[in-house]
Amino acid sequence: MIKINCFIPADSFVGVANMINELQANPLVETIFLPANLVAEAGEKAKAFSFEGLTTTSTVKRITEVSKEVDYVLLLTKPCSVKLGQFAIERLVETAEATGALKVYADYYEVKEGKLAAHPVIDYQEGSLRDDFNFGPLVLYKASALHTAVAKITQDFEYAGLYYLRLKVSQHGNFFRIPEYLYTIDETDTRKSGQKIFDYVDPKNRQVQLEMEQAATEHLKDVGAWLSSDFKPVELDLRAFDKKLSVIIPVRNREKTIADAMESVLIQKTDFNFNLIVVDNHSTDKTSTIIKSIAENDERVVHIIPVREDLGIGGCWNLGVHDPRCGMIAMQLDSDDIYKDETTLQKVADVFDAEKCAMVVGTYQLVNFDLEEIPPGIIDHKEWTPENGKNNAMRINGLGAPRAFYTPVLRDVKVPNTSYGEDYAVGLAISRNYQIGRIYDNIYLCRRWEDNSDAALDIVKMNAHNTYKDRIRTIELKARQKKNQSKSPL
Structure with missing residues (x-):
């Protein structure tokens, strides 16, 4: 019995x-x-x-x-x-x-x-x-x-x-x-889904997260997927690029926010040349007209409308990154967010120069449409550390913002053609082999409003998102196990 x-x-x-x-x-x-x-x-x-x-x-x-x-x-x-x-x-x-x-x-x-x-x-x-x-x-x-x-x-x-x-x-x-x-x-x-998704980075839960990291790290060691802190060296080479940095904005139907996003790029003060590549994914509202108007008055703006009609956010990213006008560094900006001030690009580029990394992740602040801070406020992703960040990334659900990439590495890795989790997949893949630099000062304003893609999802959509991210982690787990096995003596 x-x-x-x-x-x-x-x-x-x-x-x-x-x-x-x-x-x-x-x-x-x-x-x-x-x-x-x-x-x-x-x-x-x-x-x-x-x-x-x-x-x-x-x-x-x-x-x-x-x-x-x-x-x-x-x-x-x-x-x-x-x-x-x-x-x-x-x-x-x-x-x-x-x-x-x-x-x-x-x-x-x-x-x-x-x-x-x-x-x-x-x-x-x-x-x-x-x-x-x-x-x-x-x-x-x-x-x-x-x-x-x-x-x-x-x-x-x-x-x-x-x-x-x-x-x-x-x-x-x-x-x-x-x-x-x-x-x-x-x-x-x-609470709505958009409020719950930040629990793991809430500073109040820091001790909880440290314990979770320790448990996850031991598990990765147990299953042969833990990675040491060694990295492939990255030698930044500007000779193949006309610009040092390109900001890439994939966008579709964001007439309320696209001008603000673009303006936050164009006011940047840097000691290098940069441009702004806007991949306009067949918008049906006034978004295309707004982009065109700004581009006509600023030669730094590259307005791309894809020939393909099957592109998600990741596919638009690939289009921008593989465009010959893309700079040595490709930097992310979502179409409803803005950079905090005119120093953001310079701060990111300086980290690439100092650390010779393949990717840089910043810190952002959650704000409403009127740019007023909303809980939990600053999201600094302190769970990412040089010592164990690449392993702890297998436990968490995101890697912060803004994200910037050494373009040759991103062209090699490629972005999954999806509209959710594509940035996380790329971050995991890059962290497997390369160093990721961090900026813990707030350099980005993430606007949460009623039209955000993850502001208030129903359970079916949340399950689809979580299933996909779990699948990304499964793929990455296998890749890391294979990498470790290839190092093992016969």
Whole structure:
């Protein structure tokens, strides 16, 4: 007979009463571990368990220790109200038994403003290394996999315990998602997607991020994908270029913002020649007219309208970078953002000159359409360090702004022809072999407004974006493993 231990870190009995009743009646359930103050209401299978520090390594170890005699562990990973769907536990277990998966999870429903809303999750990949991967709050682990993983834990964490455990378990088998809605929770985070995506760079979460980095770094070493801090040397050669730097703006239908973006380039003060390449991807509003008007009055503006009609942002980038008028350095500016002041280009070029790197990433400030700062304010991506940035980049979801590239390297790497994640893919690929320079002073204003591409995405679009970035990381993980294998002695 299969046996399951259930761990339910509830704040109150009311929110989990339905779940507890079903677990009590289920013959597969051996023990229901609850906070001590809820045990008396929960019935005969209930036992007290301290969930203080749920995200700590010590809690992970205690969960494993009391689950030696069972086959599976059902874990609620955060306190929330939960209602199980029909035969949900049986479905989780039978899937684990059939597939041999070490971790099973499922889609779920959320109650939002009194209405039931579907919350599908996505399939786990080798490159699903970000610590905010959403399995949903209810997961089933194979108990023996927890024992194997915990035996290999070498660090103690306050915040990264569950993440560390997940990475360790993933090294020994597969995770399996059931594309069925097996339970319902009350929504606890009502922010829009555009507000949530910056949690990992919020200065308040710095200690959390340091722990996550340590866990991810150990995992990359375990799976042979960790890279040392050696780099290919880059010798900047201006002789093949007419300009030292080109700013590239891919744009489509940004009549409200394109003039501001272009103006922030044209006011730059530098000790070198630069131009502005605007790749106008068949705009249907007044964008093309605005670009043309500015170009007629400033010879530094190159206005390109692609012949192709299948280009995303990445494809437009390729067009600009491979244009013979592109300078030695190709620098990014989004069509609804602006440079902070007239010194931005000079600061970026100076880093290339000083560090001989293949890419430079700056620091930006989140502002609204009126250029007023909005939370979390300055995004400096301090998780990127010369020592471990190229490894930590495999865990995070972006690499900052503005981004600038040594053009010969970018022409060789090439940008994926997508309109989301293309910059992250390029940054990972470049960091595999080359040094990336950093500027920690704010040099860029990132405007968040109602027409931003990621301001308020629905769950389907968010899942598509996250699946793609996980796929990018999977590709990069394989490339790094292959690189390390090629260094290994026969």
